[in-house]
Amino acid sequence: MTTITLTTDFGAGSPYAAAMKGVILSIHPGATIVDVTHNVPPQDIRYAAIVLEDVSNWFPPDTIHVVVVDPGVGTDRAIVFARIGRQNYIAPDNGLLSRLTRRICPEPVIRLTESKYWLQPVSATFHGRDIMAPVAARLSMGLDPKCLGVASKRLVSLEWPPVHVASRRMEGSVIWIDSFGNLMTDITADMLTSNRGEGEVEVTCLDCKIGQISRTYGEHEHGSAVALIGSNGRLEIAVVGGNAAQTIDARIGSPVVVRWPDR
Amino acid sequence: MTTITLTTDFGAGSPYAAAMKGVILSIHPGATIVDVTHNVPPQDIRYAAIVLEDVSNWFPPDTIHVVVVDPGVGTDRAIVFARIGRQNYIAPDNGLLSRLTRRICPEPVIRLTESKYWLQPVSATFHGRDIMAPVAARLSMGLDPKCLGVASKRLVSLEWPPVHVASRRMEGSVIWIDSFGNLMTDITADMLTSNRGEGEVEVTCLDCKIGQISRTYGEHEHGSAVALIGSNGRLEIAVVGGNAAQTIDARIGSPVVVRWPDR
Amino acid sequence: MTTITLTTDFGAGSPYAAAMKGVILSIHPGATIVDVTHNVPPQDIRYAAIVLEDVSNWFPPDTIHVVVVDPGVGTDRAIVFARIGRQNYIAPDNGLLSRLTRRICPEPVIRLTESKYWLQPVSATFHGRDIMAPVAARLSMGLDPKCLGVASKRLVSLEWPPVHVASRRMEGSVIWIDSFGNLMTDITADMLTSNRGEGEVEVTCLDCKIGQISRTYGEHEHGSAVALIGSNGRLEIAVVGGNAAQTIDARIGSPVVVRWPDR
Numbered sequence: 001m002t003t004i005t006l007t008t009d010f011g012a013g014s015p016y017a018a019a020m021k022g023v024i025l026s027i028h029p030g031a032t033i034v035d036v037t038h039n040v041p042p043q044d045i046r047y048a049a050i051v052l053e054d055v056s057n058w059f060p061p062d063t064i065h066v067v068v069v070d071p072g073v074g075t076d077r078a079i080v081f082a083r084i085g086r087q088n089y090i091a092p093d094n095g096l097l098s099r100l101t102r103r104i105c106p107e108p109v110i111r112l113t114e115s116k117y118w119l120q121p122v123s124a125t126f127h128g129r130d131i132m133a134p135v136a137a138r139l140s141m142g143l144d145p146k147c148l149g150v151a152s153k154r155l156v157s158l159e160w161p162p163v164h165v166a167s168r169r170m171e172g173s174v175i176w177i178d179s180f181g182n183l184m185t186d187i188t189a190d191m192l193t194s195n196r197g198e199g200e201v202e203v204t205c206l207d208c209k210i211g212q213i214s215r216t217y218g219e220h221e222h223g224s225a226v227a228l229i230g231s232n233g234r235l236e237i238a239v240v241g242g243n244a245a246q247t248i249d250a251r252i253g254s255p256v257v258v259r260w261p262d263r
Numbered sequence: 264m265t266t267i268t269l270t271t272d273f274g275a276g277s278p279y280a281a282a283m284k285g286v287i288l289s290i291h292p293g294a295t296i297v298d299v300t301h302n303v304p305p306q307d308i309r310y311a312a313i314v315l316e317d318v319s320n321w322f323p324p325d326t327i328h329v330v331v332v333d334p335g336v337g338t339d340r341a342i343v344f345a346r347i348g349r350q351n352y353i354a355p356d357n358g359l360l361s362r363l364t365r366r367i368c369p370e371p372v373i374r375l376t377e378s379k380y381w382l383q384p385v386s387a388t389f390h391g392r393d394i395m396a397p398v399a400a401r402l403s404m405g406l407d408p409k410c411l412g413v414a415s416k417r418l419v420s421l422e423w424p425p426v427h428v429a430s431r432r433m434e435g436s437v438i439w440i441d442s443f444g445n446l447m448t449d450i451t452a453d454m455l456t457s458n459r460g461e462g463e464v465e466v467t468c469l470d471c472k473i474g475q476i477s478r479t480y481g482e483h484e485h486g487s488a489v490a491l492i493g494s495n496g497r498l499e500i501a502v503v504g505g506n507a508a509q510t511i512d513a514r515i516g517s518p519v520v521v522r523w524p525d526r
Numbered sequence: 527m528t529t530i531t532l533t534t535d536f537g538a539g540s541p542y543a544a545a546m547k548g549v550i551l552s553i554h555p556g557a558t559i560v561d562v563t564h565n566v567p568p569q570d571i572r573y574a575a576i577v578l579e580d581v582s583n584w585f586p587p588d589t590i591h592v593v594v595v596d597p598g599v600g601t602d603r604a605i606v607f608a609r610i611g612r613q614n615y616i617a618p619d620n621g622l623l624s625r626l627t628r629r630i631c632p633e634p635v636i637r638l639t640e641s642k643y644w645l646q647p648v649s650a651t652f653h654g655r656d657i658m659a660p661v662a663a664r665l666s667m668g669l670d671p672k673c674l675g676v677a678s679k680r681l682v683s684l685e686w687p688p689v690h691v692a693s694r695r696m697e698g699s700v701i702w703i704d705s706f707g708n709l710m711t712d713i714t715a716d717m718l719t720s721n722r723g724e725g726e727v728e729v730t731c732l733d734c735k736i737g738q739i740s741r742t743y744g745e746h747e748h749g750s751a752v753a754l755i756g757s758n759g760r761l762e763i764a765v766v767g768g769n770a771a772q773t774i775d776a777r778i779g780s781p782v783v784v785r786w787p788d789r
Contacts, residue, residue, distance in 0.1 A: 001555045005544070011442025012275045012538045013302030015318040018268070021297050022321030029264045029323060033297075034547050034559075039539030042443050043504065055541040058548035058655070060555060071504060074479025124479035126494030129321070179537025180568050216600025216650035231652030241569065241597060274705025275538045276565030278581040281531070284560050285584035292527045292586060296560075305706050306767065334767060337742025387742035389757030392584070 002140040003032045003060060007048055008068040008128065009040040016126070020066070020133040023119065027137035036065070043071040045095050046158065047252075050176045050184075053099040054232045056087050066136045067091035068128035079131055081145045082106040082155060088139065090132045095158035106155060113149035163187055168260040172235070174205070174250055181243030185256045187235040192258065203227040204257045205237050208248045265403040266295045266323060270311055271331040271391065272303035279389070283329070283396040286382065290400035299328070306334040308358050309421065310515075313439045313447075316362040317495045319350050329399045330354035331391035342394055344408045345369040345418060351402065353395045358421035369418060376412035426450055431523040435498070437468070437513055444506030448519045450498040455521065466490040467520045468500050471511045528666040529558045529586060533574055534594040534654065535566035542652070546592070546659040549645065553663035562591070569597040571621050572684065573778075576702045576710075579625040580758045582613050592662045593617035594654035605657055607671045608632040608681060614665065616658045621684035632681060639675035689713055694786040698761070700731070700776055707769030711782045713761040718784070729753040730783045731763050734774045 004024060010016040017038050024031050036055055040048045048069045056065050070077075070092045078093040084106045089097055097106065112131060115122070117138055119130040135148060163186055164171040172187040183205065192213070203210040210227045213235070220226050222241040225248070230236030237256070239247045248254075267287060273279040280301050287294050299318055303311045311332045319328050333340075333355045341356040347369045352360055360369065375394060378385070380401055382393040398411060426449055427434040435450040446468065455476070466473040473490045476498070483489050485504040488511070493499030498521070502510045511517075530550060536542040543564050550557050562581055566574045574595045582591050596603075596618045604619040610632045615623055623632065638657060641648070643664055645656040661674060689698040689712055698713040709731065718739070729736040736753045739761070746752050748767040751774070756762030761784070765773045774780075 003551050003555075009442075013298075013300040014442050015300055015314045016441070018297065018299040018318050019321040022318065022323070022326075025266050025295070025297070025326075026321070026323045029266075029295075032551070032555075034544065034551070035539075036544040037539040037541055042506075051541045055544050055548065058545040058552070060548070060552045063548075063551075072481050075481030077481075123494040124491065125499075129494065178542070179535075179540050218598050218601030218603075228650065231649040231655065236651075243568075272705075276561075276563040277705050278563055278577045279704070281560065281562040281581050282584040285581065285586070285589070288529055288558070288560070288589075289584070289586045292529075292558075305769075335744050338744030340744075386757040387754065388762075392757065 003063045004136050005034045005036045005065045007036040008038045009042050010038045019129050023133040024137040028141050049099040061086040064088045064136045066132050067096050074124045079112040081110040093156045095156050098157045109152040111149045111152045170258040172256050174254045177245045181245040183237040183244050185235045189229045189233045202259045266326045267399050268297045268299045268328045270299040271301045272305050273301045282392050286396040287400040291404050312362040324349035327351045327399045329395050330359050337387045342375045344373040356419045358419050361420045372415040374412045374415045433521040435519050437517045440508045444508035446500040446507050448498045452492045452496045465522045529589045530662050531560045531562045531591045533562040534564045535568050536564045545655050549659040550663040554667050575625045587612035590614045590662045592658050593622050600650045605638040607636040619682045621682050624683045635678040637675045637678045696784040698782050700780045703771045707771040709763040709770050711761045715755045715759045728785045
């Protein structure tokens with residue numbers, strides 16, 4: 001029972017997502033379809049790329065993740081199938097998968113060209129419904145991805161700002177903000193461990209200084225800012241019982257610095 | 264495996280939709296339930312009618328579409344089952360199906376009167392949960408629609424502003440706006456083809472003039488307004504990488520004119 | 527085919543809900559998962575408690591309701607399994623179940639301690655994904671709740687403001703507002719019946735006076751305020767075709783008085 005997930009910028013309650021589900025169920029009546037989110041900001045490829053990085057590996061192996069954030073629909077941008085680790089993805093080749101592929105090489109990558117698996121006629125503006133949904137449905141029924149088109153060597157890759165690591169200092173940024181206003185950064189637990197570990201440390205985001213990395217929110221007073229390793233292994237800044245993004249006035253891209261004071 | 268869909272004005276995350284799903288699953292534990300949208304503006308029958316027109320035919324034949332936009336709940340308005348084309352609908356008889364029935368005659372139409380298929384007692388204010396959900400569940404298990412009540416000849420029909428077609432000129436309006444701010448009109452590809460086809464043409468919406476009908480967004484510069492045939496066969500106005508509704512200050516009802524210039 | 531529902535404060539479209547679904551499907555691929563709502567205001571335990579009271583009994587017996595509104599995550603607050611009536615709940619023990627338990631004694635209550643049923647490692651900040659989701663998946667496959675941990679006698683209980691009942695007078699408050707702006711109160715049909723029944727009565731909310739309890743919205747003029755027994759058996763105040771919360775400027779906690787005039 002392969003699961004199909006949907007990640008789009010259609011907006012909550014958009015009938016476009018429903019049309020995709022209708023197409024999938026028309027081909028594979030028993031399909032299990034799960035919404036990851038339809039709240040990607042319009043055409044925000046980077047936002048979706050981070051959601052995929054944080055969410056997709058929680059799904060069963062062989063899940064088919066369909067991603068429709070597609071500002072180039074109707075140009076000659078490709079649509080690809082890619083297997084990354086134990087998960088499958090169908091997406092326009094515009095960088096959506098470029099956080100997932102930073103650590104794991106996609107294999108195979110297939111450029112979708114076999115139009116016999118698509119709806120006909122294909123509209124000029126909604127390839128999520130006309131190409132990606134029917135292809136996902138057929139894969140979930142057992143179609144071999146190799147049938148979908150021609151093998152491809154590489155995927156479009158976006159530049160992601162690197163985390164700067166120096167002696168006793170690390171500089172990253174806020175890359176995602178959740179509905180509680182918690183700030184997710186591109187500094188990971190792995191980076192911290194391989195540098196200096198937790199312990200005495202100073203975390204700064206804009207004007208907000210935090211004196212340590214805590215284990216959890218609950219240890220601190222209501223209203224205080226805390227830094228901790230979040231549930232996806234990222235350094236995260238939160239305000240206990242409050243909204244860190246509002247309190248600190250931070251947004252995506254705001255700088256975050258970790259510093260180990262001299263002793 | 265018949266699919267049941269839900270289209271309501273309950274708002275995203277409303278527990279009312281969950282209550283309907285609970286009722287359906289209580290009667291038919293294996294039911295496949297898909298949300299079309301719960302973001303119909305409160306009591307906006309016309310909005311829902313257009314969503315149904317654009318979405319419902321993407322679902323498998325025999326899907327049961329339950330529609331709860333019901334300002335008249337508790338009055339003597341009927342609730343009906345209607346088969347329109349290859350799809351089934353359960354809705355209050357208030358015009359919700361009146362775009363679908365412009366081209367296809369519903370057959371049969373059954374006015375729901377057999378209360379043995381409803382929850383008891385029926386509340387005065389939530390017939391979606393107490394009448395429509397249990398009836399949909401029973402239909403999805405194979406109940407014959409004829410058992411639901413008495414055959415009816417016609418459905419309540421709303422007036423829809425006609426598209427005015429003159430020589431070398433067509434006047435319609437914006438009937439729906441998607442989450443990207445794209446403007447959907449009531450001028451269809453069919454109308455354009457039977458009048459003068461695509462090609463040299465001028466599309467105007469309020470102060471915005473567009474010199475041609477394009478095939479897709481991608482061919483144009485970021486920020487430019489384009490007219491194209493959208494994924495549901497409607498003339499659509501978009502701003503590439505932007506929000507046409509905001510840029511043009513258009514809303515539902517704004518006039519749209521297509522003109523073929525004299526040569 | 528046991529259903530699992532999710533009620534959280536993650537916000538619509540949050541990838542956190544998707545991660546929980548991924549975990550559930552990884553353990554139980556055929557699981558039926560239904561969203562009750564993800565729109566509980568952040569950390570608003572009382573709001574969620576009322577949603578559960580009004581929605582959960584519409585689901586099939588033995589449904590597993592997972593509730594993640596968890597300001598104390600990472601402290602020593604317990605996570606519990608509780609059977610209340612014919613429904614099952616998994617939630618942090620912070621009062622989320624304390625409206626459900628006002629009439630029905632939970633039996634059994636199990637404090638979750640058996641970590642072999644959890645994901646490993648357990649994050650410090652997302653027990654919904656790491657503890658509650660895998661436990662729900664295993665229960666839906668038939669695991670005996672007694673295996674989950676140690677029996678417990680009681681649940682954390684929140685104080686709920688009582689409805690004051692005097693001769694010919696009842697004082698309660700608004701406890702929930704739906705997407706139409708309808709005001710749900712803590713005065714129930716049962717209370718009204720056992721006091722003085724419907725009929726000649728005056729309902730007051732802030733500056734708004736209503737002269738009777740009606741059967742339904744539809745009997746009244748557009749724009750008029752009405753009081754009626756809503757679909758969950760609560761006294762409810764609505765404005766026909768409008769938004770009572772805005773018109774009356776009411777919010778959760780606003781006082782509602784029912785008075786039987788002297789004759």
